[in-house]
Amino acid sequence: MLKIVIFASGRGSNLQAILNAINSSNKKVVISGVVSNNKDCGAFEIARNNNISAYLVSDSRQEGFFTYDELSRIFVKENIDLIVLAGFLKKIPDDFVEFYENKIINIHPALLPSFGGKGMYGIKVHQAVLNSSAMVSGATVHFVNKVYDDGLIIAQESVDIANCVSADEIAERVLKIEHKLLPRVIDWFADGKISINKNRVRIAN
Ligand code: GRF
Numbered sequence: 315m316l317k318i319v320i321f322a323s324g325r326g327s328n329l330q331a332i333l334n335a336i337n338s339s340n341k342k343v344v345i346s347g348v349v350s351n352n353k354d355c356g357a358f359e360i361a362r363n364n365n366i367s368a369y370l371v372s373d374s375r376q377e378g379f380f381t382y383d384e385l386s387r388i389f390v391k392e393n394i395d396l397i398v399l400a401g402f403l404k405k406i407p408d409d410f411v412e413f414y415e416n417k418i419i420n421i422h423p424a425l426l427p428s429f430g431g432k433g434m435y436g437i438k439v440h441q442a443v444l445n446s447s448a449m450v451s452g453a454t455v456h457f458v459n460k461v462y463d464d465g466l467i468i469a470q471e472s473v474d475i476a477n478c479v480s481a482d483e484i485a486e487r488v489l490k491i492e493h494k495l496l497p498r499v500i501d502w503f504a505d506g507k508i509s510i511n512k513n514r515v516r517i518a519n
Pocket residue numbers: 322323324325326327328329400401402421422423435436489492
């Protein structure tokens with residue numbers, strides 16, 4: 315059983331896609347918690363509706379918020395195997411990244427290494443893709459390291475955007491890809507198919 319925690323700051327559609335995939339598969343993945351910096355986020359609503367523990371996190375001590383160190387202790391006790399960032403807009407502290415080396419993944423709504431890095435999130439990503447005249451976009455799932463969107467790429471899937479005329483259109487097409495790609499990668503972790511060899515990620519068949 316792969317025990318995962320989802321970090322999200324927004325509506326949580328990727329969280330819902332993971333839940334849908336878990337509910338339609340043979341239950342080899344369980345979401346043990348949802349973490350957010352935003353107490354009013356849609357992801358917490360989804361957590362409540364699915365009886366999943368919700369944790370408010372802050373990198374400074376705040377009433378009603380967990381620190382990253384406190385979360386680490388909880389995750390160790392609960393034997394969490396994988397941390398999934400799905401629209402989490404805050405940078406993960408370096409010591410947390412170190413502690414969970416190669417156990418934190420992120421989904422980015424573009425084909426990294428293009429259109430990534432600090433400040434590249436949400437509609438800004440798709441606007442940059444549109445402005446670039448690119449004919450394809452897509453989604454990337456990658457390991458998280460100490461630099462925004464810089465960790466080893468695990469999986470990518472592209473989508474044709476040749477006839478898109480707005481960033482919203484691109485966002486809509488990419489989100490559909492995300493909702494397939496992230497659950498697929500989580501499944502690969504559950505099946506122990508992912509390894510790293512000479513700076514490249516390999517997926518066993
Ligand atoms: C997704 O587009 C994801 O790629 C990006 O943030 C968005 C999260 O959307 N990192 P949701 O909250 O999962 O709907």
